[in-house]
Amino acid sequence: MVDIHCHILPGVDDGSPSLEHSLQMARMAVREGIGTVIATPHHANGKYDNPAGRTQENVKRLTVELKRQDIPLQVCPGQEVRVYSDLISDMDNGSLFTLNGSRYLLIEFPSHRIPPSIKELIHELKVMQITPILAHPERNKEIAENPAQLFELIELGVLCQLTSHSITGLFGPAIRNLSLDMCRRNWIHFISSDAHNVTQRPFSLREAYAEIDTEIGSMYSSYYQKNAKAIIENQSISICSEPIPIKKKWYRLWS
Numbered sequence: 001m002v003d004i005h006c007h008i009l010p011g012v013d014d015g016s017p018s019l020e021h022s023l024q025m026a027r028m029a030v031r032e033g034i035g036t037v038i039a040t041p042h043h044a045n046g047k048y049d050n051p052a053g054r055t056q057e058n059v060k061r062l063t064v065e066l067k068r069q070d071i072p073l074q075v076c077p078g079q080e081v082r083v084y085s086d087l088i089s090d091m092d093n094g095s096l097f098t099l100n101g102s103r104y105l106l107i108e109f110p111s112h113r114i115p116p117s118i119k120e121l122i123h124e125l126k127v128m129q130i131t132p133i134l135a136h137p138e139r140n141k142e143i144a145e146n147p148a149q150l151f152e153l154i155e156l157g158v159l160c161q162l163t164s165h166s167i168t169g170l171f172g173p174a175i176r177n178l179s180l181d182m183c184r185r186n187w188i189h190f191i192s193s194d195a196h197n198v199t200q201r202p203f204s205l206r207e208a209y210a211e212i213d214t215e216i217g218s219m220y221s222s223y224y225q226k227n228a229k230a231i232i233e234n235q236s237i238s239i240c241s242e243p244i245p246i247k248k249k250w251y252r253l254w255s
């Protein structure tokens with residue numbers, strides 16, 4: 001399996017606190033059947049900055065240690081970039097880094113709102129031939145209150161990544177139900193762990209795929225796994241079915 005979003009780099013954000021912990025996370029990933037992860041430290045979220053060059057160096061250092069310890073996990077560089085005003089100019093000046101250097105950029109919103117400039121940003125990224133992947137939309141308050149807003153962004157070309165723990169129920173039944181509905185509506189293109197540690201926020205990717213198999217069907221989990229692999233190779237993402245819009249009645253039930 002490939003995991004396109006995790007916080008495995010030591011001491012750079014609220015993820016792994018130390019090299020020893022990163023190695024524990026790596027062993028855990030391998031035990032779960034994960035062969036490749038993209039390290040996506042927070043960047044420009046107001047608390048943590050992990051510019052491209054430094055992140056690539058940190059990935060190299062961790063890779064050396066993984067080899068030394070004989071842990072068969074490939075770690076690729078990436079970032080989880082908060083949407084901020086200088087994003088486009090920083091993309092131009094090279095301080096941002098796409099997922100493994102591909103055409104896909106992992107972006108996140110503040111947890112309570114949708115950034116007002118998001119449509120312009122999507123357009124500008126499109127002009128640069130960059131496809132934004134929105135991290136965990138199911139955990140954004142404004143989207144949860146009115147999921148139709150996410151549908152508009154998907155129509156503009158945003159891809160969506162759901163977090164494994166949202167499916168397994170760690171964040172409660174409301175987020176789990178919303179997540180499964182998003183999957184059924186073909187709004188989701190990837191499942192990834194957003195793992196932060198080996199205790200409260202481990203990978204749980206296999207568990208999430210098993211839940212998807214049971215609740216929606218194995219064709220969905222195969223689709224998500226195929227898409228995650230495509231990111232590593234900078235291939236096109238196959239869109240299996242058209243996203244299904246929301247009828248007003250549906251989100252009134254949600255609210």
Ligand SMILES: [Fe+2]
Nearest residue numbers: 005007080194
């Ligand atoms: Fe994250």
